[in-house]
Amino acid sequence: MKLYDFARAPNPRRTRIFLAEKGVTLPTEQVDLGAMHQKSAAYTAINPLQRLPALVLDDGTVITESIAICRYFDALHPEPPLFGRGAREAALVEMWNRRMELNLFMPVSFVFRHLHPAMKEMQKPQVPEWGETNRPLVLEFLGLLDRELANRRFVAGDMFTVADITGFVAIDFMKPAKLVMPEQLTYVRRWHADVGARPSTAA
Numbered sequence: 001m002k003l004y005d006f007a008r009a010p011n012p013r014r015t016r017i018f019l020a021e022k023g024v025t026l027p028t029e030q031v032d033l034g035a036m037h038q039k040s041a042a043y044t045a046i047n048p049l050q051r052l053p054a055l056v057l058d059d060g061t062v063i064t065e066s067i068a069i070c071r072y073f074d075a076l077h078p079e080p081p082l083f084g085r086g087a088r089e090a091a092l093v094e095m096w097n098r099r100m101e102l103n104l105f106m107p108v109s110f111v112f113r114h115l116h117p118a119m120k121e122m123q124k125p126q127v128p129e130w131g132e133t134n135r136p137l138v139l140e141f142l143g144l145l146d147r148e149l150a151n152r153r154f155v156a157g158d159m160f161t162v163a164d165i166t167g168f169v170a171i172d173f174m175k176p177a178k179l180v181m182p183e184q185l186t187y188v189r190r191w192h193a194d195v196g197a198r199p200s201t202a203a
């Protein structure tokens with residue numbers, strides 16, 4: 001089994017944090033996105049979408065999509081239950097993880113990919129207007145998240161879950177995207193510091 005990874009990229013980081021929370025270690029290979037190695041023939045044969053992360057199982061099965069990889073390991077190692085326990089919790093975790101992906105992670109990615117000069121090669125075409133369109137969406141969603149986090153410790157409830165991982169990585173990704181966290185979002189800041197104190201987030 002091997003995980004194709006890149007230390008500086010946010011989607012592979014989600015998977016690494018998840019694995020660290022589960023206490024799972026496995027062989028990894030770095031695919032240098034800075035050098036565009038995701039476009040190589042060797043990596044394209046593994047993932048024709050040329051994106052990271054990708055997990056190759058011993059029988060040759062390839063699993064891409066960060067959350068699909070997390071699901072695979074969750075089924076093998078159910079504790080801690082990062083996708084929630086029981087129908088109600090699982091639905092809330094799914095809802096919040098998707099909210100984090102669609103309303104935070106993706107808009108931050110669009111700002112980074114379409115406005116950062118270092119992304120010219122990777123993001124073709126770069127559409128600066130699309131980057132600018134997403135900037136206020138990030139701030140709008142963070143305001144909603146702040147109101148939610150006033151009433152509970154973690155994004156989907158009282159337990160740390162995959163939705164916290166997605167949100168935490170998205171917020172760290174704001175830095176290279178040159179997006180600033182507003183001072184007044186005290187609950188988001190408190191939650192981000194709390195999650196950042198977990199050893200797994202160093203992964």
Ligand SMILES: N[C@@H](CCC(=O)N[C@@H](CS)C(=O)NCC(=O)O)C(=O)O
Nearest residue numbers: 009010011050051052053065066122
């Ligand atoms: N939906 C995919 C997104 C994967 C993705 O976009 N990965 C980025 C790194 S964070 C990538 O490989 N980018 C390379 C490129 O755009 O060429 C997932 O969740 O894994």
